[in-house]
Amino acid sequence: MFRRFGPNYMxxxxxxxxxxxxxxxxxxxxxxxxxxxxxxxxxDAQVPILVYGLMLLISGTIFPTVHLYDARRIFRAIxxxxxxxxxxxxxxxxxAGTLFLTYREVSRFVFLYFVVTEILLLLGYRVGLxxxxxxxxxxxxxxxxxxxxAGPLGRLxxxxxxxxxxxxxxxxxxxxxxxxxxxxxxVVLAGLDEIPAVVKRRGVTDIVFxxxxxxxxxxxHLLVSLWKLPLRVFTVPDFFDxxxxxxxxxxxxGLTLIGLREPLxxxxxxxxxxxxxxxxxxxxxxxxxxxxxxxxxxxRLDSPGPIIFRQQRVGENGRLFKMYKxxxxxxxxxxxxxxxxxxxVSGKIVHKRPDDPRVTRVGxxxxxxxxxxLPQLLxxxxxxxxxxGPRPEMPWVVAQYDPWQYQRLAVPQGMTSWYVxxxxxEVPMHLNTQEDLRYIRDYSLFQDLKILWMSVGxxxxxxxxx
Numbered sequence: 001m002f003r004r005f006g007p008n009y010m011x012x013x014x015x016x017x018x019x020x021x022x023x024x025x026x027x028x029x030x031x032x033x034x035x036x037x038x039x040x041x042x043x044d045a046q047v048p049i050l051v052y053g054l055m056l057l058i059s060g061t062i063f064p065t066v067h068l069y070d071a072r073r074i075f076r077a078i079x080x081x082x083x084x085x086x087x088x089x090x091x092x093x094x095x096a097g098t099l100f101l102t103y104r105e106v107s108r109f110v111f112l113y114f115v116v117t118e119i120l121l122l123l124g125y126r127v128g129l130x131x132x133x134x135x136x137x138x139x140x141x142x143x144x145x146x147x148x149x150a151g152p153l154g155r156l157x158x159x160x161x162x163x164x165x166x167x168x169x170x171x172x173x174x175x176x177x178x179x180x181x182x183x184x185x186x187v188v189l190a191g192l193d194e195i196p197a198v199v200k201r202r203g204v205t206d207i208v209f210x211x212x213x214x215x216x217x218x219x220x221h222l223l224v225s226l227w228k229l230p231l232r233v234f235t236v237p238d239f240f241d242x243x244x245x246x247x248x249x250x251x252x253x254g255l256t257l258i259g260l261r262e263p264l265x266x267x268x269x270x271x272x273x274x275x276x277x278x279x280x281x282x283x284x285x286x287x288x289x290x291x292x293x294x295x296x297x298x299x300r301l302d303s304p305g306p307i308i309f310r311q312q313r314v315g316e317n318g319r320l321f322k323m324y325k326x327x328x329x330x331x332x333x334x335x336x337x338x339x340x341x342x343x344x345v346s347g348k349i350v351h352k353r354p355d356d357p358r359v360t361r362v363g364x365x366x367x368x369x370x371x372x373x374l375p376q377l378l379x380x381x382x383x384x385x386x387x388x389g390p391r392p393e394m395p396w397v398v399a400q401y402d403p404w405q406y407q408r409l410a411v412p413q414g415m416t417s418w419y420v421x422x423x424x425x426e427v428p429m430h431l432n433t434q435e436d437l438r439y440i441r442d443y444s445l446f447q448d449l450k451i452l453w454m455s456v457g458x459x460x461x462x463x464x465x466x
Contacts, residue, residue, distance in 0.1 A: 005071045005074075005133070006071070006383070007270045007271060007273070007274035007383070008274060008383055009071075009129075009133075010069040010071060010270065010271040010274070011271055011274050011275050011278065012129075013068070013069060013126075013129075014060075014063070014064075014069055014271055014275070016125060017059070017063055017068070017122060018056055018059060018060055020118060020121040020122055020125065021055055021056065021059045021118055022052060022055075022056065023117075023121060024114050024117040024118035024121055025047060025051070025052060025055055025114050025118075027113070027114075027117050028047075028110045028111070028112075028113035028114035028117055029046060029047055029110060031110075031113045031117070032107055032109050032110045032113060047106060047110065048103065050103065051099070051103060051106060054095065054098055054099070054102070055095055058091050058094050058095050058098065059087075059091045059095075062087055062090050062091040062094060063087045063091065064267075064268035064271070066083050066086050066087040066090065067083060067267065067268075068080075068083050068084065068087050069267065069268050069271045070266065070267040070268065071266075072250065072266070072267075075164065076164060076165070077127075077130060080126060081123060084119065084122045084123055084126065085119060085123075088115065088118055088119040088122060092111075092114075092115045092118070095111075096111065099111075142167065143166050143167065143205050143206045144167050144169055144202065144203055144204050144205045144206065145161055145166055145167065145168045145169065145204070145205075145206045145207070145208055146168075146169055146170065146171075146172060146189075146195070146198060146199065146202065146204045146206075146207050146208070147161075147168060147170070147171045147172075147186075147207075147208050147210055148171070148172050148173075148192065148195065148207060148208065148209045148210060148211060148222070149171065149172075149173060149209065149210040149211040149212065149215070150171040150172075150173035150175070150179075150181050150188050151173075151210070151211075151212050153210040153211070153212060153236055154171055154173070154181075154210035155181060156210070156236075156255065157208050157210045157236050157255060158171075158181070158186060160255035161208070161255075168186055169186075169189070169198075169202045169204060170186045170187045170188065170189045170202075171186055171187070171188045171189065172188065172189055172190050172191065172192055172194065172195055172198060173188050173191070173192070174191045174192050177189070177190055177191055189202070192218065192222060195207070195222065195225065195226065196225060196226070196229060199226075199229055199231065200229075204231065205230075205231065205232065206231065206232045206233075206234065207226065207231055207232075207233050207234070208234045208235070208236060208257070209222070209233070209234065209235040209236065210235075210236040211235075219235070224403055227318075227401075227403060227406045228318060228398070228399070228406075229318060230317050230318040230319040230320075231317070231318070232259070232317070233259075234257045234259050235257070236255065236257060264410045264411055264440055264443065265411050265412070265443055269443070269444075269445065272445050273386060273412070273445060273448065274383070274386075276387065276445065276448065276449075277380050277381075277386050277387050278381065280387060280452075281377050281380045281381050281387060282381070284377060285377045285378075285381070288374055288377075291371070291374070292326075292374055292375070295326055295362075295366065295371060295374070296326070298362050299326060299327055299360075299362055299363075302360055302361055302362040302363075303330065303331075303360045303362070304331065305327055305330070305331035306327055306331075307326065307327060308324055308325070308326065308327065308375055309324070309325045309326065309327040309328075309329075310322045310323070310324060311323055311325070311394065312394070312395060313392035313393065313394060313395075313413070314392060314393055314394070314395055314398045314409065314413075315384055315385070315392055315409075315412070315413050316409060316410070316411060316412045316413060317409060317410070318398075318406075318409055320395065321379070321384040321385075321392075323376060323379055323384075323385070323392055324375035324376055324378055324379060325372050325373060325375055325376065326363075326366055326371065326372040326374065326375060327360075327363070327372075328359055328360060328362070328363025328364070328366050328367055328372045329356075329358040329359055329360060329363055330358050330360060369459060369460075370459045373415055376415050377415075380415065385412060385413050385414060385415060386411075386412035386413070386414045386415075387414060387415055387416065387448070387452060388414045388415070388416055388417060388447075388448040388451045388452060389411050389412045389413050389414025389417060389439075390408045390409075390411065390413055390414065390417050390419070390436035390439065390440075391413065391414065391417055391419060391420070392413035405433045407437055407440065408433055408436040408437060408440070410440060411439075411440055411443070416451060416452065416455040417435070417436060417439060417451065418435040418436065418438060418439045418451060419435045419436060420451075420455055420458055421451060421454040421455055421457075421458045422435055439451075
């Protein structure tokens with residue numbers, strides 16, 4: 001669903017929420033000794049460290065369950081306020097019940113001050129962050145929506161989106177290009193076949209299909225033409241059948257939307273995944289920095305050319321980014337790519353081969369141990385990749401995908417994956433997609449940790465690495 005904030009922002013919220021809870025409990029102790037109510041000594045207002053631990057455990061569990069870190073559910077400020085108050089109320093009630101059973105010495109005034117102060121802090125800093133976000137546009141790019149269909153359904157969609165503060169650039173419709181749609185003020189920009197051009201020209205991030213029933217037969221063709229574009233795609237149902245797995249229904253201003261290409265890892269799962277990436281990514285990077293220094297020196301001695309190789313890859317939802325690797329080939333390797341590509345009997349591309357003459361001596365050793373991948377920790381920390389996920393492919397490889405294979409782009413691309421721990425380069429691209437789809441279908445944070453652990457063994461064995 002539409003979102004203003006990315007996973008980095010949600011991780012920040014989670015950390016600041018827990019920090020605000022601790023600050024609120026500390027402040028409650030100080031407020032209790034003020035001359036309000038029955039006088040109390042400062043020592044009697046102190047709260048044991050155990051209570052701080054209980055409070056953090058309860059708040060850290062309750063806040064995610066009320067979807068406080070689901071970017072779709074806090075799109076509007078009023079929705080975020082409701083969830084903050086709900087989360088504060090439930091966590092406070094849970095803490096009160098726990099203290100009643102475990103530690104009754106906490107002053108009732110201290111507890112009351114804590115509840116009020118916590119909610120005020122949670123709301124206060126969120127207001128500040130929203131103002132900052134509007135000022136510097138920090139986080140996920142604000143949605144820019146193009147509506148396909150300028151009929152009654154499309155006009156209803158435009159009205160609902162506008163009421164939620166979402167920018168609509170206009171419509172595409174075959175019947176009236178250039179006409180201003182009555183009641184909305186948006187222009188019909190082009191016909192349906194020109195959608196890709198409009199997307200690139202207008203910087204569209206989201207498309208809403210609002211086609212009448214008689215035009216639904218064109219939907220499948222239009223969706224295929226959009227697979228290669230970095231878009232989220234939704235449709236407003238008009239009593240038609242969909243054949244897409246894991247579709248998600250949402251409601252916005254009375255409008256029913258079915259998400260066809262939304263991130264499959266979302267909500268607190270996404271926040272937890274990003275938190276693991278940041279923590280483990282930093283720890284691993286610090287530990288391997290000496291090794292990376294030795295590798296850089298070896299590459300410099302072995303062959304001329306840059307130490308770090310930067311190559312364009314296709315990330316989550318089709319977004320392009322520059323992936324970092326230690327250089328393992330001769331400097332002009334990309335110019336010789338066409339000569340090295342092999343095809344299977346069915347015509348599928350096998351773009352990696354064990355006898356590739358472009359690989360240097362040091363490069364072959366680095367590939368064998370997967371040490372050439374270490375610079376991708378920078379991509380992970382930047383949010384362009386994850387520690388675990390389908391391996392990011394080159395654009396020319398993705399261009400050869402069958403339509404069903406684009407599903408592997410529905411999650412963050414990773415440094416390691418099921419493909420890495422189940423054969424690596426021994427399995428051709430068109431077959432390892434099955435492993436990626438299995439990962440997507442069965443996703444869990446525990447599975448990510450399991451793959452990370454299994455990757456250690458796969459790298460040490462070196463099977464399929466070349």
